[in-house]
Amino acid sequence: MWIFNPILKSTIWGGERIATYKGIATDLEKVGESWELSGVEGDESVVAEGNDAGMTLPALIDRYGASLMGHRNYEKFGNRFPLLIKFIDAREDLSVQVHPDDAMSQKYGMPNGKTEMWFVLDAAEGARLANGFKNPVDPADYETLVKSGEIENVLNFVEIKPGDTYFIPAGRVHAIGKGAFVAEIQQTSDATYRLYDYHRKDKNGNERELHTELAKEAVNFNDTDGNPVDYKRVENVPVNIVRCPFFTTNLLEADHELMRDYRENDSFVALIFTSGEAVVTCGEEKTPAHQGETILIPASAKGISIEPKGNVAVLETYV
Structure with a gap:
């Protein structure tokens, strides 16, 4: 990380x-x-x-x-x-x-x-x-x-x-x-x-x-599809907010430990901490992170855990 x-x-x-x-x-x-x-x-x-x-x-x-x-x-x-x-x-x-x-x-x-x-x-x-x-x-x-x-x-x-x-x-x-x-x-x-x-x-x-x-x-002069993404926020469950050919982004909001399995994900993952703080564990490595920080997880990671201190919100994005 x-x-x-x-x-x-x-x-x-x-x-x-x-x-x-x-x-x-x-x-x-x-x-x-x-x-x-x-x-x-x-x-x-x-x-x-x-x-x-x-x-x-x-x-x-x-x-x-x-x-x-x-x-x-x-x-x-x-x-x-x-x-x-x-x-x-x-x-x-x-x-x-x-x-x-x-x-x-x-x-x-x-x-x-x-x-x-x-x-x-x-x-x-x-x-x-x-x-x-x-x-x-x-x-x-x-x-x-x-x-x-x-x-x-x-x-x-x-x-x-x-x-x-x-x-x-x-x-x-x-x-x-x-x-x-x-x-x-x-x-x-x-x-x-x-x-x-x-x-x-x-x-x-x-x-x-x-x-x-x-x-x-x-410019695409016919592009009128500019409404916000329609999604429902669910605590402690990953919520997909954007999926396109160039990247996928999920919203992670949690008040207790959240596990993420990346074994089928042949890509790096960037975790953008938008609020709160947590400890991210990847294998034997632990990294504290807080609001405004971004952590890069290697594609070789099989998964991570996010342990919040209170409530935390994270944008998880990968290609």
Whole structure:
């Protein structure tokens, strides 16, 4: 099992909740993102403790290979970790954006696109997200909608609360609104095309770049299926909240020991602790974890136990 140092990102729209949530200190202001598990080139996660402390995630995969990744994953991805896991704190609205799918990404020399999901950790009163369009949009109207800012009026905005879960396939226009605090699980890619950014200016007085043409190529103009995932929370029983070709995510909420059997699961598992604290046991190894931490379990693990101290909530994700 491994825990990694978070990669904190100061953003134009970031807030102050991430450091407090994770129980860490930072001198950064406007921390909008904490990259919890990343194989993105230039932003690779580094092991925080133990015998492998100081190793990057790709170097770790080099060392352990299929025993970490799983045989199928290792054959497909090599030492490129297939998921990017973040916490996002939006004090201001994020841009209206879209991510390319695998086909478009490979056309432009990138290995894959970006399908993702959000799990809402906290939400200020009135906080909202945009996920897809209210109704299909005519591509001929696209540039007018973007240039005028009217793109906001055709988006499917919904008010959010903790526990809400949203699936965002590549090609779906989306936006995180101010007051939202979410966990984000996605394919490993940093490809984001901004359609609209409220004419915000950076510290140098320049408006951030838009990617109007690339975004138009990426957008699915008929995508109106942006409602939250329908699931029922059940304590002490794993609940599936997202299953797609790129990852599976379960919600684990427990007040006593929870056993997980991974013998049929040929993949690493990431445990994202969204609240509470617990001790995770894997074989002879025991690792304490608390809210805001992410533990990586190797594919060679036959199973784990999670022993909560009180109540604990965990997102369990794998490929």
